[in-house]
Amino acid sequence: xxxxxxxxxxxxxxxxxxxxxxxxxxxxxxxxxxxxxxxxxxxxxxxxxxxxxxxxxxxxxxxxxxxxxxxxxxxxxxxxxxxxxxxxxxxxxxxxxxxxxxxxxxxxxxxxxxxxxxxxxxxxxxxxxxxxxxxxxxxxxxxxxxxxxxxxxxxxxxxxxxxxxxxxxxxxxxxxxxxxxxxxxxxxxxxxxxxxxxxxxxxxxxxxxxxxxxxxxxxxxxxxxxxxxxxxxxxxxxxxxxxxxxxxxxxxxxxxxxxxxxxxxxxxxxxxxxxxxxxxxxxxxxxxxxxxxxxxxxxxxxxxxxxxxxxxxxxxxxxxxxxxx
Amino acid sequence: xxxxxxxxxxxxxxxxxxxxxxxxxxxxxxxxxxxxxxxxxxxxxxxxxxxxxxxxxxxxxxxxxxxxxxxxxxxxxxxxxxxxxxxxxxxxxxxxxxxxxxxxxxxxxxxxxxxxxxxxxxxxxxxxxxxxxxxxxxxxxxxxxxxxxxxxxxxxxxxxxxxxxxxxxxxxxxxxxxxxxxxxxxxxxxxxxxxxxxxxxxxxxxxxxxxxxxxxxxxxxxxxxxxxxxxxxxxxxxxxxxxxxxxxxxxxxxxxxxxxxxxxxxxxxxxxxxxxxxxxxxxxxxxxxxxxxxxxxxxxxxxxxxxxxxxxxxxxxxxxxxxxx
Numbered sequence: 001x002x003x004x005x006x007x008x009x010x011x012x013x014x015x016x017x018x019x020x021x022x023x024x025x026x027x028x029x030x031x032x033x034x035x036x037x038x039x040x041x042x043x044x045x046x047x048x049x050x051x052x053x054x055x056x057x058x059x060x061x062x063x064x065x066x067x068x069x070x071x072x073x074x075x076x077x078x079x080x081x082x083x084x085x086x087x088x089x090x091x092x093x094x095x096x097x098x099x100x101x102x103x104x105x106x107x108x109x110x111x112x113x114x115x116x117x118x119x120x121x122x123x124x125x126x127x128x129x130x131x132x133x134x135x136x137x138x139x140x141x142x143x144x145x146x147x148x149x150x151x152x153x154x155x156x157x158x159x160x161x162x163x164x165x166x167x168x169x170x171x172x173x174x175x176x177x178x179x180x181x182x183x184x185x186x187x188x189x190x191x192x193x194x195x196x197x198x199x200x201x202x203x204x205x206x207x208x209x210x211x212x213x214x215x216x217x218x219x220x221x222x223x224x225x226x227x228x229x230x231x232x233x234x235x236x237x238x239x240x241x242x243x244x245x246x247x248x249x250x251x252x253x254x255x256x257x258x259x260x261x262x263x264x265x266x267x268x269x270x271x272x273x274x275x276x277x278x279x280x281x282x283x284x285x286x287x288x289x290x291x292x293x294x295x296x297x298x299x300x301x302x303x304x305x306x307x308x309x310x311x312x313x314x315x316x317x318x319x320x321x322x323x324x325x
Numbered sequence: 326x327x328x329x330x331x332x333x334x335x336x337x338x339x340x341x342x343x344x345x346x347x348x349x350x351x352x353x354x355x356x357x358x359x360x361x362x363x364x365x366x367x368x369x370x371x372x373x374x375x376x377x378x379x380x381x382x383x384x385x386x387x388x389x390x391x392x393x394x395x396x397x398x399x400x401x402x403x404x405x406x407x408x409x410x411x412x413x414x415x416x417x418x419x420x421x422x423x424x425x426x427x428x429x430x431x432x433x434x435x436x437x438x439x440x441x442x443x444x445x446x447x448x449x450x451x452x453x454x455x456x457x458x459x460x461x462x463x464x465x466x467x468x469x470x471x472x473x474x475x476x477x478x479x480x481x482x483x484x485x486x487x488x489x490x491x492x493x494x495x496x497x498x499x500x501x502x503x504x505x506x507x508x509x510x511x512x513x514x515x516x517x518x519x520x521x522x523x524x525x526x527x528x529x530x531x532x533x534x535x536x537x538x539x540x541x542x543x544x545x546x547x548x549x550x551x552x553x554x555x556x557x558x559x560x561x562x563x564x565x566x567x568x569x570x571x572x573x574x575x576x577x578x579x580x581x582x583x584x585x586x587x588x589x590x591x592x593x594x595x596x597x598x599x600x601x602x603x604x605x606x607x608x609x610x611x612x613x614x615x616x617x618x619x620x621x622x623x624x625x626x627x628x629x630x631x632x633x634x635x636x637x638x639x640x641x642x643x644x645x646x647x648x649x650x
């Protein structure tokens with residue numbers, strides 16, 4: 001599949017932005033600046049980046065508790081995301097949602113979800129709605145290998161299938177649902193084989209290969225857009241950090257250090273950067289400039305979030321029920 | 326004056342909204358040819374077709390997810406959960422998603438959907454088809470909870486439920502579908518959070534819901550002959566609750582009975598009783614009496630079921646209690 005030089009560089013930039021955002025958040029969490037639960041996407045950046053690159057601004061996504069990467073890839077801005085993580089009124093959700101409920105409806109981001117698998121049936125509903133309204137939009141639903149064992153998965157894929165709805169189900173298999181391996185939790189070598197039950201195509205793809213992600217997502221999304229129905233994509237990847245930012249030692253009490261180290265050699269960013277350098281599509285200088293710009297964006301976001309006010313106490317009442325106008 | 330049943334009044338509202346707003350559709354188990362669990366939508370499939378009257382698999386999560394996803398993307402769905410007993414199958418979709426999305430997204434988006442379902446013990450349906458689970462919705466901020474009793478209120482409140490931008494839980498009741506009453510043919514709405522004084526009185530206030538409204542009115546009529554004047558208030562909307570109307574009545578009568586079919590322990594009656602105890606203590610001349618289903622599961626055996634269902638006998642006993650003092 002041919003990707004333009006501009007898009008090649010955009011893919012690299014988006015992956016680096018996600019990495020910078022989440023690695024910074026990990027540090028801010030440890031420093032006590034971010035409360036609650038924070039789930040870093042480090043190591044999995046190619047999936048959100050490759051999938052969302054195919055989407056139009058009017059398309060929708062549903063994200064997960066490990067969702068910062070999806071937001072960034074779909075157009076979310078650092079400063080409003082970080083302000084939300086700081087619980088500030090300038091955040092995307094006015095400080096009411098935090099990391100696990102980040103949403104930006106104007107970007108088509110219909111929310112991260114604190115409930116594993118919680119977005120799957122909603123995505124089926126969005127797909128139904130798109131078809132009902134006759135637009136050519138598509139909805140992508142991200143969930144993890146943990147989410148595939150919920151009842152939501154069964155009900156949501158079945159509903160999308162019987163309505164031939166334009167939904168692409170993206171299972172990010174990072175091999176662990178907290179501590180349990182996906183193999184132990186499902187008995188399957190390939191989670192995408194479950195697609196057969198729902199009469200839809202299923203494919204398992206290297207989630208650390210951005211070009212493979214892009215191509216498979218492109219095929220599934222265009223298939224959905226053409227009215228040919230849903231697809232289940234499984235991307236194999238690995239999270240470098242613990243299940244959440246507060247988990248001791250990056251989860252090395254249930255997984256082996258050598259396993260983590262071996263996955264770090266498959267870093268999707270380094271892999272893609274090396275390819276672009278080799279093919280002469282980018283230079284070391286340009287990469288350095290790109291990294292400096294991203295760091296500046298991060299620093300600006302921290303300043304913005306720091307300087308933003310906390311929401312007023314009344315806002316929880318105001319938001320709890322819509323008033324009749 | 327035209328008289329129609331509660332079931333017909335609900336169908337009339339559905340028909341009006343389907344005819345006048347193409348964003349409205351109905352989805353649920355067997356809602357087309359069967360007309361849903363209680364026959365409310367029977368016949369609508371012939372008028373509106375499969376696009377608007379959508380049969381779903383037995384997938385309660387997907388049914389509610391369908392509603393949420395559609396509501397988030399511009400439609401005004403009505404979804405049916407066949408019996409309120411089955412809301413436990415989709416409790417997360419209702420309590421964590423439907424109720425909370427507006428709040429956790431910081432007000433970015435509305436979830437204008439109606440979830441209709443039916444409550445009440447009746448006909449030997451036994452413990453898993455006789456529950457009155459709605460107090461769990463009253464304990465979940467974000468949901469409007471409606472529970473009408475008369476045909477007039479059923480139509481006007483269902484119209485309001487569809488018109489309102491909040492997620493609405495619309496509770497029907499098994500034993501009152503065939504009760505007839507005056508219903509105007511024209512379109513009208515009954516406002517949210519406004520109780521209706523079904524009968525004015527001076528001596529005792531009875532706050533009653535759904536089937537118990539009829540029992541309370543019947544007993545109140547009998548009591549007139551004994552010279553006891555009873556005021557019967559139907560809150561109609563359980564959340565937000567029209568406390569002002571109840572408090573005004575208690576101010577006048579000093580005696581309060583609450584008759585609601587949910588179980589007594591933490592039921593709707595308990596909430597009304599505690600609100601009055603907290604805010605109207607000085608006006609009370611007798612302890613508040615609660616009437617509800619016993620704190621057991623509903624029995625199957627017919628004579629036991631009749632014993633189990635609260636009704637006129639319990640109301641008469643309660644009147645004796647509050648009159649004593």
